[in-house]
Amino acid sequence: MEIFITLCLLFVFSIISYFYKRFFQKRNQCCYMLAYECYKATDDRKLDTEACVRVVLRNKNLGLDQYRFLLQTMVNSGLGEETYGPRNVLAGREEIPTLEDAHSEMDEIMFDTLDKLFAKSGVSPSEIDILVIDVSLFSPAPSLTARIINRYKMRDNIKAFSLSGMGCSASMVAVDLVQHLFKTYKNAFAIVVSTETIGPHWYCGKEKSMMLSNCLFRSGGCSVLFTNKRSLKHQALMKLSHSVRTNISSNDEAYGCCIQVEDEQGYEGFLLTRSLTKAAAKAFTMNLKVLVPKILPIRELLRFAIVSLCKSKNKSSTPESARAGLNLKTGIEHFCIHPGGKAVIDGLGKSLGLSEYDLEPARMALHRFGNTSAGGLWYVLGYMEAKKRLKKGDRILMISLGAGFMCNNCVWEVMKDLEDANVWEDSSDRYPISRKHLVNPYTEKYSWINDECLNFVRMD
Numbered sequence: 001m002e003i004f005i006t007l008c009l010l011f012v013f014s015i016i017s018y019f020y021k022r023f024f025q026k027r028n029q030c031c032y033m034l035a036y037e038c039y040k041a042t043d044d045r046k047l048d049t050e051a052c053v054r055v056v057l058r059n060k061n062l063g064l065d066q067y068r069f070l071l072q073t074m075v076n077s078g079l080g081e082e083t084y085g086p087r088n089v090l091a092g093r094e095e096i097p098t099l100e101d102a103h104s105e106m107d108e109i110m111f112d113t114l115d116k117l118f119a120k121s122g123v124s125p126s127e128i129d130i131l132v133i134d135v136s137l138f139s140p141a142p143s144l145t146a147r148i149i150n151r152y153k154m155r156d157n158i159k160a161f162s163l164s165g166m167g168c169s170a171s172m173v174a175v176d177l178v179q180h181l182f183k184t185y186k187n188a189f190a191i192v193v194s195t196e197t198i199g200p201h202w203y204c205g206k207e208k209s210m211m212l213s214n215c216l217f218r219s220g221g222c223s224v225l226f227t228n229k230r231s232l233k234h235q236a237l238m239k240l241s242h243s244v245r246t247n248i249s250s251n252d253e254a255y256g257c258c259i260q261v262e263d264e265q266g267y268e269g270f271l272l273t274r275s276l277t278k279a280a281a282k283a284f285t286m287n288l289k290v291l292v293p294k295i296l297p298i299r300e301l302l303r304f305a306i307v308s309l310c311k312s313k314n315k316s317s318t319p320e321s322a323r324a325g326l327n328l329k330t331g332i333e334h335f336c337i338h339p340g341g342k343a344v345i346d347g348l349g350k351s352l353g354l355s356e357y358d359l360e361p362a363r364m365a366l367h368r369f370g371n372t373s374a375g376g377l378w379y380v381l382g383y384m385e386a387k388k389r390l391k392k393g394d395r396i397l398m399i400s401l402g403a404g405f406m407c408n409n410c411v412w413e414v415m416k417d418l419e420d421a422n423v424w425e426d427s428s429d430r431y432p433i434s435r436k437h438l439v440n441p442y443t444e445k446y447s448w449i450n451d452e453c454l455n456f457v458r459m460d
Contacts, residue, residue: 026310029228031179032236033412035121036224037113038378038423039195040082040369045219049441055089055214061206065281070206071097073215074440077344078363081440082427083218083370086199097200102138103147105219110148111194112221118152121225123189125152130181130190134163134170134374136403138197148193153435159185165228167258168338170374171222172410176243179342182228195221196373199404201260203269210261210269216341220372236415241395242294243410246287254279254405276405277347283407284348284399295395295411296331328352328356332411333394334384335359338401339366339376356435361387367438368424374402379423383431386424390414403424 047055056062087092088101110133118125131154133144142150145160159181166173171194178190198219203210215433227236249256257275262268280321293301329336337348339362349359365379372379377398384390394414401407421428 005117005180009231019184024274029179029183030229030230030233031175031182032229032233032241032415033238033240034123034232034236035117036226036237036378036381036422037116038111038119038222038375038382039109040423041108042220045084045087045090046081047083047085047090047104047207047218049088049445051085053093058092058094059171059204059206061204061267063206066206066211070211070215073212076342077215077351077440078345078366078438079216079368079370079440082368084220086197086202087221088199089202092222093112094199094202095204097149097202099140104139105197105199106135106138106144107147109221110144110193110223111151112444113221114152114191114193117191117223117225123225125154127189128154128158128191129188130159130161130178130187131193132161132163132174132177132190133193133195134166134174135195135197136165136167136170137201137375139164144193158246165408166374166404167402168340168371168373168376169400169404169406170409171377172398172400172408173245173406174374175224175226175240175410176245176408178226179240179243179332182226183307185228185287187229188227192224192225192226193221194374194378196288201265201268201270202261205269205302206267207263207271209272209273210263210267212272213270216371218370218372220369221375222378224378227410235335235420237327237418238396238412240412241411241413242291244287244294244408246290246407247404248283248286248406249281249404250277251282251405254282257405258403277343279405280344280347280401280407283405284351287407287409291411292326292328296326296328296399300330301325306372310363318327325353329398331395332397334389334396336377336384336396336398337362338399339363339369339380340371342366344401361430363391363435363438364436367433368427368431382422382424385418386421386428388417388419390418392416408422 003073022064066230078336086105131145131148135144143162147161163170163174174192174194178192191389198217203214259280260272261271335354337345337356351361361380361383364383369379377400392414396412398410
């Protein structure tokens with residue numbers, strides 16, 4: 001009898017212990033964002049219309065057909081007159097970049113944002129437990145994480161990770177990595193640095209599908225501080241609620257739609273094919289299938305299920321009605337879309353049924369800073385904060401797409417009302433700009449390139 005009672009007590013104790021561990025494990029799996037700092041270059045690095053034209057005219061591989069393509073692309077790009085370019089390109093050395101050019105470009109972004117991040121947060125570099133940096137096109141030895149550790153004399157037991165080759169969605173990969181590391185390392189601080197090297201990878205050839213990157217990508221980046229210390233919850237800007245990553249690289253078409261290659265002349269660049277939109281749609285749909293049940297209320301999921309069932313039985317339904325889907329706004333207040341380009345923003349806005357108000361932060365970030373690759377999402381978030389949109393309890397859906405092809409999305413919960421002007425301090429009062437005024441001077445100054453009479457003129 002005593003043995004039976006002992007076994008029963010052990011069984012009850014094991015059950016209590018199991019649920020106790022699960023409770024505290026879940027309780028400690030939080031990921032708080034304490035601060036973030038976006039990079040803004042100096043005015044001498046602005047790529048306005050005249051600076052862009054000088055860069056284009058230096059490329060002796062281009063002809064009239066390429067000039068017309070570039071004009072059309074820039075007019076429709078959504079970029080304004082104040083984006084920033086790399087120093088070696090502005091100095092006319094895009095065809096002969098050096099290792100020092102790449103390091104210099106990274107140092108400016110990394111150290112400027114980290115200096116400000118440490119000053120703003122009050123956290124010392126020696127307190128950082130985890131360091132993650134994502135730069136797709138530059139992976140030197142020693143690593144960029146080692147460069148940061150050396151600069152700030154961080155601890156010798158810091159966990160450092162360098163991510164490369166993941167494109168514009170790399171920042172969300174880094175955040176997801178930090179979230180998983182927080183399950184193992186308790187009461188820790190983590191920093192994510194998201195940026196890209198533009199200068200050493202400026203395309204100098206004449207292939208149209210590879211010239212697009214020159215028109216869209218600009219210099220920028222961001223450093224973000226995270227913690228899982230519940231004692232700092234009151235200081236947090238946001239809390240990570242959900243993170244879902246989708247990678248469809250097993251699909252050959254998706255794998256090759258956004259890829260670094262050399263053209264026939266040997267010029268290295270980034271090839272963007274027509275399959276990109278198809279791959280993006282597929283990856284985004286697969287990601288939402290996992291994420292949506294976690295973020296939308298049951299009533300919305302039931303409504304969608306019933307409506308979908310009725311439409312499947314109604315053979316006379318129109319294409320427009322068939323596209324009517326989930327209302328993400330029942331579970332999300334703000335949409336932080338990667339400013340990858342006007343077509344990307346328009347496409348996501350249309351597929352999600354978003355308003356111009358919802359798309360405004362992405363459009364304005366693209367206009368002011370361009371596509372800054374992995375760092376782009378944080379400029380969009382900064383715009384929302386500068387415009388005092390973010391209130392306590394609001395939920396933000398971050399949407400990122402990148403080479404692979406990948407779609408990495410996450411949802412944040414705002415922990416307090418936010419209103420820091422951050423990197424938008426000197427320009428937020430000039431935004432938003434209405435869509436009809438989101439134009440650049442290219443058409444006005446260089447529309448003569450489309451004159452038919454030039455078809456009979458050599459452009460040597």
